[in-house]
Amino acid sequence: TTVTVEAEASHPIPTTLWGFMYEDISQSGDGGLYAELLQNRAFQQVTPGTTDALNAWEAVNGAQIAVVSDPNPVSNALPNSLQVQIPSGSSGAVGVANTGYFGINVDSSSTYSASFFYRFPTSSSFEGNAVVSLQTSNGDALGSVEVPISGSQTDFTQVTAKITPTSSASGTDNRFVVTVDGAAGETVNFAMFSLFPPTFKDRANGMRVDLAEALAEMGPAFWRFPGGNNLEGQTVDTRWQWNNTVGSLTERPGRLGDWGYINTDGLGILEYLEWCEDLDMVPIMAVWAGFALGGTSVAEDDLGPYIQQAIDQINFVIGDPAESDAAALRASLGRTEPFALEHVEIGNEDFVASNTYTYRWTNFVNALKAEFPQLRFLATTNVNSPVLDPKPEEYDVHVYQTPSWFADNSFMYDDFERDGTLYFEGEYAAISTNPNDIFGSPDDGRLVFPTMESSSGEAAFMIGLERNSDIVFAAAYAPLLNHIDGTQWTPNLITFDSGSLVRSTSFHTQTLFGQNRGDEYLPSTLPTRGGTLYWGVVRKTSVTPNEIIIKIANTAGTTETLNFELPFAVSSTGSAQVLTGAQTASNTLDDPDAVTPQTSSITAGQNFSYDAPGFSVNVLTLTVA
Numbered sequence: 001t002t003v004t005v006e007a008e009a010s011h012p013i014p015t016t017l018w019g020f021m022y023e024d025i026s027q028s029g030d031g032g033l034y035a036e037l038l039q040n041r042a043f044q045q046v047t048p049g050t051t052d053a054l055n056a057w058e059a060v061n062g063a064q065i066a067v068v069s070d071p072n073p074v075s076n077a078l079p080n081s082l083q084v085q086i087p088s089g090s091s092g093a094v095g096v097a098n099t100g101y102f103g104i105n106v107d108s109s110s111t112y113s114a115s116f117f118y119r120f121p122t123s124s125s126f127e128g129n130a131v132v133s134l135q136t137s138n139g140d141a142l143g144s145v146e147v148p149i150s151g152s153q154t155d156f157t158q159v160t161a162k163i164t165p166t167s168s169a170s171g172t173d174n175r176f177v178v179t180v181d182g183a184a185g186e187t188v189n190f191a192m193f194s195l196f197p198p199t200f201k202d203r204a205n206g207m208r209v210d211l212a213e214a215l216a217e218m219g220p221a222f223w224r225f226p227g228g229n230n231l232e233g234q235t236v237d238t239r240w241q242w243n244n245t246v247g248s249l250t251e252r253p254g255r256l257g258d259w260g261y262i263n264t265d266g267l268g269i270l271e272y273l274e275w276c277e278d279l280d281m282v283p284i285m286a287v288w289a290g291f292a293l294g295g296t297s298v299a300e301d302d303l304g305p306y307i308q309q310a311i312d313q314i315n316f317v318i319g320d321p322a323e324s325d326a327a328a329l330r331a332s333l334g335r336t337e338p339f340a341l342e343h344v345e346i347g348n349e350d351f352v353a354s355n356t357y358t359y360r361w362t363n364f365v366n367a368l369k370a371e372f373p374q375l376r377f378l379a380t381t382n383v384n385s386p387v388l389d390p391k392p393e394e395y396d397v398h399v400y401q402t403p404s405w406f407a408d409n410s411f412m413y414d415d416f417e418r419d420g421t422l423y424f425e426g427e428y429a430a431i432s433t434n435p436n437d438i439f440g441s442p443d444d445g446r447l448v449f450p451t452m453e454s455s456s457g458e459a460a461f462m463i464g465l466e467r468n469s470d471i472v473f474a475a476a477y478a479p480l481l482n483h484i485d486g487t488q489w490t491p492n493l494i495t496f497d498s499g500s501l502v503r504s505t506s507f508h509t510q511t512l513f514g515q516n517r518g519d520e521y522l523p524s525t526l527p528t529r530g531g532t533l534y535w536g537v538v539r540k541t542s543v544t545p546n547e548i549i550i551k552i553a554n555t556a557g558t559t560e561t562l563n564f565e566l567p568f569a570v571s572s573t574g575s576a577q578v579l580t581g582a583q584t585a586s587n588t589l590d591d592p593d594a595v596t597p598q599t600s601s602i603t604a605g606q607n608f609s610y611d612a613p614g615f616s617v618n619v620l621t622l623t624v625a
Ligand SMILES: [NH3+][C@H]1C[C@H](O)[C@@H](O)[C@@H]1CO
Pocket: 023, 025, 227, 228, 229, 230, 348, 349, 398, 427, 478, 479, 489
């Protein structure tokens, strides 16, 4: 294959092109990126007296434990507490243990911040210590600290403690334990426990370090949040609501998320926005748009309060504290300056409810555009179907398909009319090798981890997105994260457990694109539509001398030779970063580095040839002479 490259750029490449779609799915947030180690820490949204209410909690040494609706709760947002009754005649350390999110990683090089609220429902003369410890599941102490508690305390008060383990655990089957001396035979109510390891950039209430660092490696330019289906709620009342996710953790009620587990909302709108700044990402923020996933659409005449909530949400992000209560709330939480915000998405995947989106879109966008004329709003129905008023400036397009679909549709946007509309390829992934059952189970073709076949297919598609980045301003693989022990969707970019993570072959593909961006697109001989070999050429003008970056995807199993003919001289040697492996090669938690990008130097020059291995993603970097 001969590839002739033009000297004149066709268009600038948007800085926002490669980034992340995030939602709390498969414990991506709670139990994942959000660093809180305790599951069910505050008994949010559970029914007192039930077994489920005690999820992740166990009695220690004979304590009688139950979640109760507390007559004197720690807050109105957290009405439940854990009542621990120590039978008279007990002896030794008696209390409760939390098993975390399928385990707790304990590293002796870390100091852990523990806290809980307690009160004695009946005043007592007890004066003693609670022992707060990290233990292996068979009771070996890893670290512990004592905190004084008093029977005179009948209103909730918070105790905090730092635990520095004296040894690291061999695995993650560990527990957080709070006990008192059983001889006292007391009853104690506990509320909102918490256990944090060190966090990314040491932010309070922050992110798990290894996951945050892996995400940063991909060089993302944007962060779409809070969903995805998890924005929507199965019902109107359980939708994501920005104002329930801000302020003190004792003021956040949590909600039943759309993926079947309770969201603490400890990772809330302000934490998301600060996270965007920590990774130099622009937010693409969604507002709830009147449709709940269970099928309810709010009637047009009833949209007012929800539109106001969206206006408040946006004002929390960019408003003037002197003009808006929501912006004043932001300032009261320490952030006077507005955040950067340009794109607001109206709903999620409203093609499932396009019959009501026609009026929901019109009402939301007309109101929001009037309040925030500088913002651009994204529609989430199929492009121009139904026709929407006002005509959307931007659409969020999603596709989950087979690896070959992605190669076959690398030219999808070449055929789009250039009418000023911009496109966000907001979710895409090759998820199954079975075209007749894309969303099926692993024994019917569904991928559990990405493979070199799926990742090279995605790369072919991404090469098309980059060629069409005059109208495609952003694109994200989805979903981003999953906890191996609490997954609702595969494959994912990063799979993790309580103590480790794996960078999938698609993670490496995203990194190869995110870390090798050009500023402008150089047209070249077009790949064959429906073929198996794809390439694209960009120029990086932000460095001197400029760099020419050539991305190549080979979605077939055989090596392909490309002969490049450049319109100007480049250095005689260049670098090649190559991700390649067998068709079904995957990185897994058991073998996290089975397939990793390899960098080597290549012979280059104005005319040179390059052999792209079978099932490969290649990035060639040349220096203009
Ligand atoms: N159903 C998919 C599409 C939706 O937007 C996401 O929440 C889901 C997984 O990424």
